[in-house]
Amino acid sequence: MIIETHSYPRAAVIGNPSDGYYGKTIAFLFSNFKASVQLYHSPELKIYPQGMDITSFDSIHHLVENVNLKGYYGGIRLLKGAIKVFYEYCERQNIKLDGRNFTIRYHSDIPLRLGLAGSSAIITACMKALMSFYGVDIPRAVMANLVLSVETVELGIAAGLQDRVAQAYEQPVFMDFNKATMDKQGYGNYELLKAENFKNMYIAFRKNLSEGTEVLHNNLRARYNIGEKVVHEAMEKWIGLTDSYRDALHKNDQEAIHDLINQNFDLRRSLVAISDGNIEMVETARSVGASAKFTGSGGAIIGTYADENMFENLKSALAAKEIEVIKPSIVNKKNG
Template sequence: LFATCKRFYDRCLELGILLPQRNFTLRYDTNIPRGLGLAGSSAIVTATLRALMEFYGLTEEQFGKPLLPNLVLSVETQELEITAGLQDRVIQVYGGAVYMDFDRERMERDGHGLYVPLDLSLFPPMYIATVKDPTDSGRIHSPVRVRWERGDTEVIEAMTQFAGFAEECRAALERHDIAQVNALMNANFDLRRRLYGDDVIGAANVRMVELARSHGASAKFSGSGGAIVGLYDDDTHFDELSASFAAHGFRIYKARVRDDQT
């Protein structure tokens, strides 16, 4: 919370926004499980930033909405030294479902990526499943980020493939090709597994994915490990998944995509 206040104040100074001297108290509560790669820490930062903006009567337009995720990210990377990326912060700022393109030329030119809200009616039923023992998602990011910064060819090529999956998935959703969406979600995890290796991915995470696929459901990481997301066909299919996941000590939930930031 303190780090968010500092970055908020710094950014206001940079934009020439003079904040009135007003006292406030910040408290937070969260129901996002810790350490499962579900963006719990950035959710607190984003909520705090929105509270500060509302308290001081500031709008997204004053900060530039596409740049707000950068501000959220800077709290974690600059103040708290947490390894992270923009994806979670973009969806928290925009809400709903968003197609994101982090083309390097665009990022260098505009300071942000291309963020396109998607029609929520395009999305089939989705589930989220989690392990019981969470891991530190920051450690999962670290090795690959270092390799990226060093210009590792394998990592750069993999990131290009991940971007391609996102583009293909958007097109598949728009033409209602759910089979292709399932295939792309599976391909996403398979590429990540090859890139990171099973020691980093973790046996429990691999087991969750294999379990989902054994029941005909797609599966990929929802974030950085500890939780997966995939598609299911109907309630009968979900009940089958639920029974199997519970029997193996995992938790599973129906996912709801909302068009706001709550």
């Protein structure tokens, strides 16, 4: 029997990047793209390489183009890390795994290095496949922590919990990473939200603006750790924006939602350097009246539009700059 599991890209709606700094965020998954893992019983444990793992190139230009779009590392390291962390978790919990081996392969069409959590989607899908194969149940909040540890501990990738929480719960989530709470229970307080409350949202991206999340977080982490006042103040402001957004969401206050999304990006712009291409994306979207902010580390933006006429204007304005625009199909597991 072949086990096949899926996970989806994450869109950070508000509060990012405070999730790695005891902040608050809201995020959802969208199924326009997905990462899939196939796992089945086999005599030996095998991991099959996929498109991100190629080591043969047509030319030096092809190699450089591949690195620019996909980074230096492929997906095999993600699967290896996930398998190791899963095994060690089971050992700590005195969960006995049977002696079966397996073959595992993955596929993902999630655009890479655009702040859409493509790497953690592969890891999450792998964790789900391992849980199914061995009959192990891991609480969702704990699974999110395990997925994060694959990246931060095993692979040395700077990241926060937000992506992994959304991918574990498969529903829009309000996340509070208050330090006292995190220290006490090992994870944050997570409140599930209604997908239907996220109205008139778009996501846009330009693949040649790809940049790994570590570029942002490594810089912020160093500044945060030395106690830079402006960084700590910004984290508090992002917490306030997230609380306000949740209130506006419950009240269906679209004007407030529009303003809060813009404030989230403007605060980020005041704090860290942002490339001209990324600024252009945001400003082009805003030029037709839409709100706009990053979905993650850069290369993709999210925002709201007032009506279909504005959406068409948004598509036209961004298409002129070779930027793709989609309406996200928000994942809502409780409704299947």
